[in-house]
């Protein structure tokens with residue numbers, strides 16, 4: 001069953017310099033129990049997308065086009081009050097900044113119980129039992145419910161936030177870089193816990209990260225975003241065997257895999273595009289080693305490139321040659337030189 005269907009979504013931010021198109025024509029679906037990982041560099045629109053589903057965009061941000069259909073209802077058309085109820089009962093968000101949302105003057109347990117009481121018909125006793133249950137699922141001792149936020153470590157607080165989000169059995173969990181500020185060992189443990197809970201509860205999950213290797217471990221599907229658009233979407237298994245978009249090939253080079261210990265990483269030269277500009281060609285054109293004049297003038301549409309695999313590139317048929325070339329440092333060094341030269345010519 002489809003839980004979420006995002007259709008042709010456009011999101012703009014009004015700024016003093018003009019309109020910034022943060023999300024352009026994004027469509028995807030999410031089935032019950034499925035987990036999808038959104039990856040891409042900073043500024044590609046991951047957080048904007050997550051916030052739009054929760055209707056938590058900042059004041060200057062708005063959905064200018066599209067639909068967000070959750071359990072058959074379009075969230076874009078819902079009132080704030082309706083969204084507030086859905087948000088807490090059915091969609092839970094876990095983010096790094098949520099750690100600061102714990103109230104320092106109440107115990108963590110009281111805050112979780114209060115959340116449960118506000119959104120269910122449970123008695124106080126039942127809510128307390130549920131709080132203990134979720135604490136144990138997330139690997140925290142029940143006695144920790146009596147702790148104040150300042151008595152907990154960063155890892156514990158993050159677990160408490162996850163417990164709070166999960167205490168209402170959400171249908172959809174949105175995890176936005178939930179562990180980036182934590183050390184690697186704690187990060188790994190918490191990621192595994194989130195995954196096991198998601199599977200136990202058969203919740204769907206949107207997992208947002210800039211780290212492609214995390215997605216390989218915990219998501220069924222991967223969506224690669226760049227410049228506010230989807231560049232590639234595939235099942236994680238297929239993607240890691242055969243990424244097709246030149247941006248995906250570059251991203252894969254830039255993150256270590258367990259099999260490549262000791263290999264030097266290759267980063268993608270250049271920076272993401274300025275989204276204030278009217279961009280007509282492919283968003284990745286400035287940094288793509290394989291671009292042609294067609295890429296400069298025409299944005300490729302997202303099209304099928306195999307079973308469960310969509311790619312927005314004019315040259316899917318050349319992927320074998322691209323894959324080989326993308327593994328070479330020279331290929332990306334040539335892009336670096338080209339970018340420098342273009343800057344000098346433009347200056």
Ligand SMILES: Nc1ncnc2c1ncn2[C@@H]1O[C@H](COP(=O)(O)OP(=O)(O)OP(=O)(O)O)[C@@H](O)[C@H]1O
Nearest residue numbers: 013015020022041042043044045046047048058275
């Ligand atoms: N409140 C805002 N006002 C104006 N522009 C914004 C605002 N919030 C985000 N943006 C812009 O929207 C684009 C998408 O940003 P967003 O934070 O969604 O990307 P991201 O991929 O989540 O990045 P990060 O990983 O750094 O959070 C960026 O160009 C960013 O500068």
